[in-house]
Amino acid sequence: xxxxxxxxxxxxxxxxxxxxxxxxxxxxxxxxxxxxxxxxxxxxxxxxxxxxxxxxxxxxxxxxxxxxxxxxxxxxxxxxxxxxxxxxxxxxxxxxxxxxxxxxxxxxxxxxxxxxxxxxxxxxxxxxxxxxxxxxxxxxxxx
Amino acid sequence: xxxxxxxxxxxxxxxxxxxxxxxxxxxxxxxxxxxxxxxxxxxxxxxxxxxxxxxxxxxxxxxxxxxxxxxxxxxxxxxxxxxxxxxxxxxxxxxxxxxxxxxxxxxxxxxxxxxxxxxxxxxxxxxxxxxxxx
Numbered sequence: 001x002x003x004x005x006x007x008x009x010x011x012x013x014x015x016x017x018x019x020x021x022x023x024x025x026x027x028x029x030x031x032x033x034x035x036x037x038x039x040x041x042x043x044x045x046x047x048x049x050x051x052x053x054x055x056x057x058x059x060x061x062x063x064x065x066x067x068x069x070x071x072x073x074x075x076x077x078x079x080x081x082x083x084x085x086x087x088x089x090x091x092x093x094x095x096x097x098x099x100x101x102x103x104x105x106x107x108x109x110x111x112x113x114x115x116x117x118x119x120x121x122x123x124x125x126x127x128x129x130x131x132x133x134x135x136x137x138x139x140x141x142x143x
Numbered sequence: 144x145x146x147x148x149x150x151x152x153x154x155x156x157x158x159x160x161x162x163x164x165x166x167x168x169x170x171x172x173x174x175x176x177x178x179x180x181x182x183x184x185x186x187x188x189x190x191x192x193x194x195x196x197x198x199x200x201x202x203x204x205x206x207x208x209x210x211x212x213x214x215x216x217x218x219x220x221x222x223x224x225x226x227x228x229x230x231x232x233x234x235x236x237x238x239x240x241x242x243x244x245x246x247x248x249x250x251x252x253x254x255x256x257x258x259x260x261x262x263x264x265x266x267x268x269x270x271x272x273x274x275x276x277x
Contacts, residue, residue, distance in 0.1 A: 007159070010151045020151045047239060050232045057264045057271075063208045064271035070205040078202070090194070097190050100183050107180060139198045 034121045042099040045092040052089040090135055095128040175234060182231035189224040212276035221272050229265035233257055 009021050030036060059077075062069040076082045102120050105111045111120055196217070200208055212218050236257045244250040 006151075018151050043239060046232075046235045050236055053228065053232060053264055057267050060268050060271040060275075063205055064274040067205050070208075074202070093190060093194070097187065101187065104180065104183060104187075135194060135198060139201045 034125075035117060038099055038102075038121050038124065042096060042103070045096040045099075048088065048092045049096055052085075052092070055085065055089065087132075087136070091128065091132045094131045094135070095124070098124045098127050098131075175237075179231065179234045179238075182227045182234065185223065185227040186231060189220065189227060192220055193224055209275045212272060218272060218276035221276075222269055225265055225268045225272065229261045229268075233261035 011019055011021050013019055055077075059073050062073040077086060102111065102124060105120075111117065196211065200211060212221065237254050240250060240253045240257065244253055
């Protein structure tokens with residue numbers, strides 16, 4: 001052992017022999033159960049939303065600066081790329097919100113049994129699709 | 144690093160406790176964990192309110208955005224959303240960086256960069272919102 005940080009990776013067996021603690025296997029050995037896909041998507045959408053804050057900042061700053069800069073940001077949001085970004089951003093926000101609520105439920109000790117785990121996973125997926133669709137229908141058609 | 148099949152050896156002459164010390168205490172980690180949950184909890188109603196607000200402002204001119212923020216309630220809620228979002232973002236990105244970036248210099252640079260960017264973006268958003276609403 002050369003690095004102090006390795007200290008936590010090395011342990012002693014009951015016979016006093018030094019052993020390296022086992023590492024959990026890497027992602028590629030697993031099949032992709034829905035729970036794992038959701039967990040990773042939660043993180044990926046979180047990073048995506050962090051990038052989306054740049055758009056929010058641009059929008060607010062442009063609105064504060066004046067009509068010309070605001071027209072530029074509105075033009076971008078209305079462009080094909082802008083619409084795709086907004087679609088991804090809204091779906092990510094809704095998904096992250098729903099999986100986040102699932103995480104908060106786990107934090108108070110709810111929903112850990114096998115059935116609840118799967119039911120809530122499927123609920124999150126269906127609810128995300130439905131809510132995103134409703135938001136866009138309301139925004140584009142009804143409003 | 145030795146492979147998993149070879150018996151590890153310890154070449155640093157320190158006690159087990161001494162070697163584990165300074166690697167980060169559970170005490171410090173719980174503050175981060177707790178802050179992440181508190182900001183998440185605040186963001187549940189705030190995000191729903193924000194989505195509704197954005198639907199209302201879809202395609203609206205700048206004057207409509209200013210009118211939306213002119214009432215104290217909307218302005219205060221938006222400021223809360225800005226604070227909670229960027230706080231939550233900084234905490235979340237820090238965890239992601241710490242999980243995947245193992246080289247110490249790069250990790251520290253990225254974590255500090257995320258902190259700096261979060262504060263700057265949050266202030267830009269907040270000042271813009273105040274300028275529009277006040």
